[in-house]
Amino acid sequence: MLTLPKNKFQPFFTDLMGKAVHEKHVFAGFNVFSLDDAYEIVRAAEKIGAPVMLMVNKLAVGLYPIEVWADTLNMLVRHASVPVCAHLDHTTDINVIERACKAGFDSVMFDGSQLPLEENIAQTRRVVELAHGLGVAVEAEIGAVGYSDGAGGKDYKSAMTDPKEAGRFARETHVDWLAVSVGNVHRMETQDAVIDFDLLSQIEKETDVPLVLHGSTGIKDADMKKLLPTHVCKVNIGTALRMAFGNTLRAEFEKNPKAFDRTELFAKPLQMVREEAEKKMVMLGCKGLIG
Numbered sequence: 001m002l003t004l005p006k007n008k009f010q011p012f013f014t015d016l017m018g019k020a021v022h023e024k025h026v027f028a029g030f031n032v033f034s035l036d037d038a039y040e041i042v043r044a045a046e047k048i049g050a051p052v053m054l055m056v057n058k059l060a061v062g063l064y065p066i067e068v069w070a071d072t073l074n075m076l077v078r079h080a081s082v083p084v085c086a087h088l089d090h091t092t093d094i095n096v097i098e099r100a101c102k103a104g105f106d107s108v109m110f111d112g113s114q115l116p117l118e119e120n121i122a123q124t125r126r127v128v129e130l131a132h133g134l135g136v137a138v139e140a141e142i143g144a145v146g147y148s149d150g151a152g153g154k155d156y157k158s159a160m161t162d163p164k165e166a167g168r169f170a171r172e173t174h175v176d177w178l179a180v181s182v183g184n185v186h187r188m189e190t191q192d193a194v195i196d197f198d199l200l201s202q203i204e205k206e207t208d209v210p211l212v213l214h215g216s217t218g219i220k221d222a223d224m225k226k227l228l229p230t231h232v233c234k235v236n237i238g239t240a241l242r243m244a245f246g247n248t249l250r251a252e253f254e255k256n257p258k259a260f261d262r263t264e265l266f267a268k269p270l271q272m273v274r275e276e277a278e279k280k281m282v283m284l285g286c287k288g289l290i291g
């Protein structure tokens with residue numbers, strides 16, 4: 001059981017990630033698109049006593065200004081009985097990162113995965129200096145996690161992580177958390193990803209930095225459980241919850257073709273989001289970490 005300091009979750013979350021390298025659990029980061037789904041995820045985390053990360057991606061930033069997101073997530077952080085980390089996901093624009101850091105995000109991901117290595121290192125270092133100066137943790141990516149649906153754009157190049165490059169990247173950038181590409185693929189609708197555990201352990205020999213796997217909807221349950229003793233400390237999950245919400249909402253419309261009330265239509269889809277989030281966190285060994 002972890003000791004929970006009062007109302008000081010961010011440094012605590014960074015500590016949690018560090019400790020998870022040597023402990024048998026992996027935290028879940030979930031993409032959120034509204035207060036509705038963010039709240040359900042926090043409810044799931046509170047029910048099982050798990051720290052959790054709420055992640056705002058580019059699509060979500062297109063819905064509401066980053067400052068509105070910061071206040072919304074921090075409101076949930078304040079009311080939660082478990083550590084909740086407000087995280088800015090996949091961002092290439094350093095100005096957006098700066099705004100997020102100043103607005104109160106706990107951590108940010110700079111995504112330089114499409115840049116040449118030297119440029120990725122140089123820009124990530126800039127982000128680390130900026131963010132650490134404001135007390136914000138930084139995740140960055142080495143290698144490039146692909147997209148199953150082309151959402152990365154037509155010129156997006158995926159690449160498995162080179163272990164030596166990962167070691168150098170971690171040493172030279174001082175990132176807090178490192179996203180790696182070991183067979184994980186974004187936006188898969190089925191759990192078919194082939195995770196290269198041998199490559200993962202080669203990366204672990206090159207750096208002690210907590211590792212992150214993106215595209216974790218596509219990872220098989222058995223492989224998720226195999227991640228527990230590794231240095232992977234967070235898995236990012238988006239599509240699984242989007243499917244839980246959207247597929248249930250479609251069924252609700254089919255059942256009640258004349259329904260128009262939002263609270264009525266959203267009740268079941270949001271319940272499914274909560275249950276899916278709970279299932280993933282239990283699978284990742286997070287249940288009961290916070291008493």
Ligand code: G3H
Pocket residue numbers: 031089090185186187188213214215216217218236237238239240
């Ligand atoms: O950064 C977000 C995640 O990598 C989400 O991936 O939608 O494939 O679960 P997913």
Ligand code: ZN
Pocket residue numbers: 090186214215236
């Ligand atoms: Zn991702």
